[in-house]
Amino acid sequence: MKILLADDHTLFREGLKYVLKELDTHVDVLEAGDSLTAINLARDYADLDLALLDLNMPGMDGFQALVSFREQCPSLPVVMLSASESRHDAQKALDLGASGFISKSASGQIMLSALRLVLSGGVYLPLMMLEQNHGAGNAFSSSDSPANLTERQLDVLLLLAQGKPNKIIARELGITEGTVKIHMAAIFRALHASNRTEAVIASQKYSFSALTPF
Structure with missing residues (x-):
């Protein structure tokens, strides 16, 4: 498995590489410290399985880089990484074609689950995008709950949304x-x-109360 990791913070890249090694027996991580280098690497290595892009890097911002990736490598899944937990940023990334948006504060387990979902062809939606309110509880608000779903099924859906x-x-x-x-x-x-x-x-039109913060 070959993964492109683009982030301008060396220590963050080093830490994330250890997490990425758990995705497969053999994981080759290509590193870039800026967007332009990342784009060039993606052009040179057509066998990439996944690209991880930091939202804020020198050269051009992550959204611009994402557009370039989508034009240059339309079949390559790209996941945005960000210190931001802005729902607007997450939605914009997905609208531009990202296969996921992961907060840098996410645990290693959430990171791995999200990336496995993306590698299997799915799209990872961070919990922040499903949080319409912040009340206590572990499921949808009763007034906005999908018809015919039990409380346990709502629990399953919330965990599913976490990848x-x-x-x-x-x-x-x-x-x-x-x-x-x-x-x-x-x-x-x-x-x-x-x-x-x-x-x-489909569940985004309903209201979630988070089980745990993302």
């Missing part, structure tokens, strides 16, 4: 993977979705 695979969802909720799949089928039907990504995107 967590079925095995992790099952462990965190204390249920079996088979039960998770049953809940997922019900979620897909209620949201008229055919896969995880469509379900998360």
